[in-house]
Amino acid sequence: MKRLSIFLFSFGILLLTLSACGDTSSNKTEYADKAFISDLARGLENRWKDADELDKIKDPSNSQTKEYYNKFIKDELDAISSYKDKKFKDSKLHALVLQYLNVLDDSKKSINSINTLEGMKKWSDAYNSRTKLLVDFKNNYHLKVDAKYKSYLSDLEKDGQKAVKNDEVKEKITALVNGIVFSYKAQEYDDTYKKYEATVENTTGSDISSFSGQVNLVDSNGVTVGDAYISAQNWKSGSKVLFDFTTDKTFDKTVITPEYTLADQ
Numbered sequence: 001m002k003r004l005s006i007f008l009f010s011f012g013i014l015l016l017t018l019s020a021c022g023d024t025s026s027n028k029t030e031y032a033d034k035a036f037i038s039d040l041a042r043g044l045e046n047r048w049k050d051a052d053e054l055d056k057i058k059d060p061s062n063s064q065t066k067e068y069y070n071k072f073i074k075d076e077l078d079a080i081s082s083y084k085d086k087k088f089k090d091s092k093l094h095a096l097v098l099q100y101l102n103v104l105d106d107s108k109k110s111i112n113s114i115n116t117l118e119g120m121k122k123w124s125d126a127y128n129s130r131t132k133l134l135v136d137f138k139n140n141y142h143l144k145v146d147a148k149y150k151s152y153l154s155d156l157e158k159d160g161q162k163a164v165k166n167d168e169v170k171e172k173i174t175a176l177v178n179g180i181v182f183s184y185k186a187q188e189y190d191d192t193y194k195k196y197e198a199t200v201e202n203t204t205g206s207d208i209s210s211f212s213g214q215v216n217l218v219d220s221n222g223v224t225v226g227d228a229y230i231s232a233q234n235w236k237s238g239s240k241v242l243f244d245f246t247t248d249k250t251f252d253k254t255v256i257t258p259e260y261t262l263a264d265q
Helices: 002-026 033-055 062-085 091-113 117-141 147-178
Strands: 183-185 194-201 208-218 224-235 240-247 253-262
Touching: 033 062, 033 091, 033 117, 033 147, 062 091, 091 117, 117 147, 147 253, 224 240
Parallel strands: none
Antiparallel strands: 183 194, 194 240, 208 224, 208 253
16 A cells, blocks of 8 residues: 555656646747748848839839839738737847838838828838848848848848948037037127137048038027028038128027038938
8 A cells, every 4th residue: 555655646746747847848938039030031032023023114103113112011011010929039139120110111101102202201211221220130130031132132231331321420410510609700890790600620530522501590598580501512521611600680509400411422
């Protein structure tokens, strides 16, 4: 009887162990990291296949262009839209996936007005955001495509790197113009119009082929009381230019909205 009790006890322990092992296996989290990168590549390849078909059409109509652009978005969404709600081991990758899906949605929304300047700008903005994300997927998550499409991905990567650089330059130019302080420059024959000057160094690290800025003149109450314009051509990195304007307004500070073209674009 004692032997039977020991046997039953041992058998119970074995069943509990097997049950625990079974539970561990069934509760193992399935992460979507690798599968997403693989399906992203598949969606891109399908998109490029349709893009090649569009390139074969000489002078496509607006309706044909919109039709194919919708195909492009569908090709990618068909491949990766399900990943919106899947679990990722890498939280940063998951965030990038959600950003990429949002960019595809933005692209899709711009298609109906793609033949207008506003629509093209929205499509271009979404394209720049998309290529920056693809650079991240390629460099940090080993995105690879079929040999036939390697040059396609390489071209997107170049555009993405260019978009990243443009963002960096934009931040630097914003900081540059925000730091401009104009000083009153007394003239021999001052009248109601006063002259203001500022010497500014190009600290962006990039050559600027053309630069212009609308200067809003803001009083102590935060009210814009007037405006002026400044400009420069062939503004080399590290070089200085003298900006000036005249006004009959009394102001406390300036707010500058810049427009510029980089020399390498």
